[in-house]
Amino acid sequence: FQQLIDQDTIVAQATAPGRGGVGIVRLSGAKSLEIAQAIIGFEPTPRYAHYVPFKDAQGEQLDMGIALYFPGPNSFTGEDVFELQGHGGPVIIDMLLSRCMALGARLARPGEFSERAFLNDKMDLTQAEAIADLIDSSSEQAAKCALRSLQGAFSKRVDELVESLIHLRIYVEAAIDFPEEEIDFIGDGKVAADLEEIRNKLHSVMKEANQGALLREGMSVVIAGRPNAGKSSLLNALSGKDSAIVTSIEGTTRDVLREHIHLDGMPLHIIDTAGLRDSPDEVERIGIQRAWEEIHKADRILLMVDSQSLESNDPNEIWPEFMSQLTAQDHLTLVRNKVDLTKESTGYEEVNGLPVISLSAKTNDGIDALTTHLKSVMGFDSTTEGGFIARRRHIEALQKANRYLEAGFEQLHGYGAGELLAEDLKEAQQALSEITGAFTSDDLLGRIFGSFCIGK
Ligand code: GDP
Numbered sequence: 001f002q003q004l005i006d007q008d009t010i011v012a013q014a015t016a017p018g019r020g021g022v023g024i025v026r027l028s029g030a031k032s033l034e035i036a037q038a039i040i041g042f043e044p045t046p047r048y049a050h051y052v053p054f055k056d057a058q059g060e061q062l063d064m065g066i067a068l069y070f071p072g073p074n075s076f077t078g079e080d081v082f083e084l085q086g087h088g089g090p091v092i093i094d095m096l097l098s099r100c101m102a103l104g105a106r107l108a109r110p111g112e113f114s115e116r117a118f119l120n121d122k123m124d125l126t127q128a129e130a131i132a133d134l135i136d137s138s139s140e141q142a143a144k145c146a147l148r149s150l151q152g153a154f155s156k157r158v159d160e161l162v163e164s165l166i167h168l169r170i171y172v173e174a175a176i177d178f179p180e181e182e183i184d185f186i187g188d189g190k191v192a193a194d195l196e197e198i199r200n201k202l203h204s205v206m207k208e209a210n211q212g213a214l215l216r217e218g219m220s221v222v223i224a225g226r227p228n229a230g231k232s233s234l235l236n237a238l239s240g241k242d243s244a245i246v247t248s249i250e251g252t253t254r255d256v257l258r259e260h261i262h263l264d265g266m267p268l269h270i271i272d273t274a275g276l277r278d279s280p281d282e283v284e285r286i287g288i289q290r291a292w293e294e295i296h297k298a299d300r301i302l303l304m305v306d307s308q309s310l311e312s313n314d315p316n317e318i319w320p321e322f323m324s325q326l327t328a329q330d331h332l333t334l335v336r337n338k339v340d341l342t343k344e345s346t347g348y349e350e351v352n353g354l355p356v357i358s359l360s361a362k363t364n365d366g367i368d369a370l371t372t373h374l375k376s377v378m379g380f381d382s383t384t385e386g387g388f389i390a391r392r393r394h395i396e397a398l399q400k401a402n403r404y405l406e407a408g409f410e411q412l413h414g415y416g417a418g419e420l421l422a423e424d425l426k427e428a429q430q431a432l433s434e435i436t437g438a439f440t441s442d443d444l445l446g447r448i449f450g451s452f453c454i455g456k
């Protein structure tokens, strides 16, 4: 895999913008050493911390700090890297950046340092993505998993799968090319057994990747229900804050409200919807329209009802107007609220295949049953140790590889068509290679690194 690497020497602030104790300006590229010499006045010793003045073109001091030089290829990007660690003030950093640019560097694009590290084989794509995920992680669990991905835990699993696929492809293609050798791979159980083993391995990687993606992206939950069912109260109970206005006057929650909480490290994006009803009020109608957009996209819809006035557990009877507008009904959970008033027991049950949770948003009884249920519908297992972080892109690639493996099985068992099986195996391998970046397009790279911050 070859790609032309930009020859420019790039520069950017590596620390967060604003004021701080230390501000770091980082350079990467062929001109790094030349620029370093101009700023500190001598050739820096590799990997040695020089405490020196940083000087401008006239030899006047801009700042005093630590200069570090990492000659390529033993650097983060694989190129010559020079770092100036000065005082973290925006004016000082700007002066240092301008000085580097006057000496021939250009400002780096977002993610360009990581992109160069990837293009110079210092790390693969999942590791580069893990850097961004580590920095952006919203919980301790997510951070730990991002670090494991950065250290190659995910890539290793994918590489093993690719390796097994290559072996199987060689065997199958040999059988096609040399039929006189009479390798009858349909009758011979080896291909089927190998394919089965690869499929099982892929499934276990998919399961782990799903956990990783949940840690990163979380789940979205919509709380829907008629006015006064207790939606805002549930939102507050889940988030432990008084973020939504709780009131007994109908129609007070006019807009879509959001809360972000964590369930054992999994981010939960909760959306409390406006009371879904016909309204003459323009603002309220806009709120209702927005609520419907959220409902259609959600991982889970909690249909909330006041158990005092509940005669049926059938959502179609409880709220036919709502149910008739739902496109998919498999994401639905019925929440029977206010059981403190009806003296019913709290907890989870299944009624005609529909999950039903009885709780009290006021006393918090039964909230645990709800959070356990939410984790379980997403397949989130907070007890798994040693996982890695993953993205939607990875999940999609794994699913694509899985589809080709399934198609391969069909070829093998249904038609015994060796050429088509070989083609499916090749496609499966390619889908997996997209994850680590061994096979990828410029467009994909642009999208991934473009979402990074400048200086990463
Ligand atoms: P929303 O319109 O669906 O958002 O409902 P609210 O959360 O604003 O609640 C409406 C009213 O019901 C408020 O007076 C709440 O205090 C009350 N309420 C909500 N949940 C419970 C509950 O579990 N038990 C009792 N007794 N009252 C509740």
Ligand code: ZN
Pocket: 231, 232, 233, 244, 245, 246, 252, 253, 272
């Ligand atoms: Zn409300």
